[in-house]
Amino acid sequence: MLTPDFREELRLAFDDDRDADAFLLRLDRYWPDLTAALGTVYPDALADLERTLATRMVMSYHERPVDLKRLDHARLLQGDWLQHPSTTGYVAYTDRFAGTLKGVHEHLDYLSDLGVTYLHLMPLLKPRPGENDGGYAVMDYRAVRGDLGTMQDLAALTRALRERGISLCLDLVLNHVAREHSWAQKARSGNRKYRQYFHLYADRTVPDQYEQTLPEVFPDFAPGNFTWDDDAQSWVWTTFNAYQWDLNWANPDVFVEFCDILMYLANRGVEIFRLDAIAFLWKRLGTDCQNQPEVHAITQALRAVMRIVAPAVAFKAEAIVAPHQLIHYLGRGEHYGKVSDLAYHNSLMVQIWSSLASRDVTLLERALAHFPEKPATTTWATYLRCHDDIGWAIADADALAVGLSGDGHRRFLSDFYSGEFPGTFARGLVFQHNPRTGDRRVSGSAASLAGLERALEDGDAREMHLSLARLRLGHAVVLGFGGVPLLYMGDELAMLNDYSFQDVPEHAADNRWVHRPRMDWARAQRRADLGTPEGRMYTALAHLLRARRSLPQLHAGVESRVRHNPNPHVLILTREHPVGRLVQVYNFSEAPQTLDARVFEPYGWPVAVDRITGLRLPLGADEVEIAPYAHLWLTAP
Structure with missing residues (x-):
């Protein structure tokens, strides 16, 4: 409880009255949000948590650089900074875009010329050696992947980006850590404290009970949700891969650890955190262990901590779930507007590709018309493609309402975009076919899925024109819908599938790498040449972005x-x-x-x-x- 004595104790930790006032004003504002959420999830540990967190927040505030404190003040005065039509996101893997963090510096003019104000560099925190799920098996949250640079390089890059008005977005993997993470290493060695950071079971009794209602995320190469670990002498909860250990968020120590990680990275200049796999945090027997109410309370508590220490920071929820569940990640009921600031509008992306294949918008109309309204202070992240596969999230109720079979339409889309449907223009690959459920997701670059790869191979000028027209249309919907449009690296240049992933051992089993090519800077140099596909695509997209910036109607506080x-x-x-x-x-x-x-x-x-x-x-x-x-x-x- 924030008693007058405790509040005064905190004030005495400051030498500067202005810093004390700034911190305590924010503490007064967000402490109720923090304690209400913590009381829901950790009622028995609340008193200890309050004191621990308050002390650590003061320490982190003292360590926060002056220019970031100035940014905090600016963001508090402009709470809608992510909602402006001038906001444009760009998503890339550091090594594939520019080699290293220092290499990104050399291409900042390219990003500024395109109008980028938000740069998401895909997982760059230190992963486990070898196979690491594209960087999502984190071994150390306070270190950068060695071949990309150092934490000092990351801080230097964020300063350079801020000078250009570009905010850095970084992935924060919340659900799991690598088996090689220090917490997991200590758990494997028998340390009782750290064994409680994970879900460990001596036999299959409890895991088998959970498996009755759990789906499989990667049925091809990671079937089941539990893995036997010889060192730990336990079955370990591993939703995604055997080397990714799910964390036990029912343990308040895990919550404190991630508060420390968030504050550490925020003080290195990270402005937006993509909360990876957030839907999976809370485990409850008899459910699919996704979208549980405690997830939203945890997010509210994490957000309150950041609003007190670093209010320039925003959260983006990586929750690829049904619309009626997704809206809770932006806030419903007691959490309204108190959780994530952005969430992926996965449904819009899926429906764009669905309508391009069917040439029919009836299902798209139905899905959007019945999509729940978000809180006015929050923002959709809209996109045509991303680093991940496309799962055909077509709701059965929506399909039935327009005279379609949900299962049948999902199968049609899988066939169409994997190149198997007669007359298709697309070139994609089936990802993670699950015979039990019929789920067949698809990998592929936007340009290849839109028909450019096939058109170039066939030397078909008309089809090339149509494929670029499809890409322009798709991007126009993304840019016009309202929110933060995210451009995936290379889409602005109509880059194609890269099949060389098959020659890289750690990538060969995961065909999502087909749409994660290395940036073609020779192609980028031709971006003004309207005689090339890249020139036509880049010019059209840059023009759309300029038009978008001129339209106040595209402020994300307005609904489409x-x-x-x-x-x-x-x-x-x-x-x-x-x-x-x-x-x-x-x-x-x-x-x-x-x-x-x-x-x-x-x-x-x-x-x-x-x-x-x-x-x-x-x-x-x-x-x-x-x-x-x-x-x-x-x-x-």
Whole structure:
């Protein structure tokens, strides 16, 4: 409890009155959020936790660099900094983008020229040697992967990024650590304290009870959710891989450890934490051990700690779950607006690819129209592709509502994007086929999935034009939906699948590396050449980004809403803003389409202006023609 005596004790830890005031004002504001959440999860340890955390927060605040404290003040004055239309994200693996952290410095002009304000460098904290799930098997949270640089290099890079107005996003793996992490090593040696950091069982009795309701994440190469460890003489909970040990978040010591890690990394300049595998933190018998209520209380408590020590920091939830579950990661009920600041809009990504394959937006309309509204202070992270596979998260209820079979449509999409469906334009690979459930996810770069790889192989100029048009359309939806658009490295240059992953032993079994190529800087040098696919893609995307920055209607505090129209090939989204309405029109077909002009009657516009091209669109005729794969952002003149 924050008693007057305890509060005064904390004040005495400061030499500077201004620092004391800043810290204590934030403590007063966020202490109730912290203790309410901790009381839910750790009621028996609450008193000790309060004192431990308060002491460590004061220490971390003292260690925070002056320029980061200044950024904290700025972010408190501009709480919507992630919601502005000027915010643009870029996602890359450090080694594949530039070799090392120092190498990233050499390419900051490239990022600034594109308009990037948010850079997510994929897992770069020290992983276990050898196979490490793309860096998500962390061995040391306070060290950088040796071939990428040092923690000092990371801090230097964050300073250079801040000078350009770019925020660094880093992965924080919460659910598990590598078997080689010091906590796991101590647990394996028999240390009682650290054995309680994990879920260890002497026999299969309890694991078998859990397995009755647990899904398999990687059925091909990591079947089951428990692994026998000879050193620990126990069955260990390993959701993702045998070498990734799930942490026991019911132990308050684990919570304190991650508070320390967050504060340490925030003081090195990390501004956004991607909370990896957050849905899996809490284990409950008889459930799938995902999306449990305690997950949101833990997130609220972690966020409160950061709001007190480093309010410039934001959280992004990596929760690829159903919409009715996803919305809780941005806050519902008592956690409303108190958990993560961003969450991935996985459904939008899936529905874009679904509509491109079917040339039909009926399912997309249904899914978006029934998506829960987020808290106004939070933001979607929107994207066309990412580092991961695409799981066809089509809800059975949505499919049934538009006359489809959910299972049948998911199978169609897997066949289409793996190149097996007759007439498909896509080149992708099946990832993790599960015969028991029929789940067949897909790997592939955006350009290869959109048809560019096949078109170039066939020398088909028309198909090349259409594939680039699909990419432009997909990016326009991502940029126009509202939120933080995330561009995955190489998509701006229409880079293709890279099949050389098969020659790398630690990558060969994981075909997601097909869409994790090394940056082609020769290709980047040709980005102004409109005679090349990369030039046409980069120029179009850069133009879309400029148009986006000019439109206040794309502030993420505004929701995109579906406007139904009778043409199943055309999606219409509207955004209502005090400066005026924005109407977005997207043709998901390679054929021209017509819209009944009465669709626009409620807006009272005889003429609209497309804010992408600047062209005026007359709306007085009975029908309005929409070009193949057109994407229009319309406002009043």
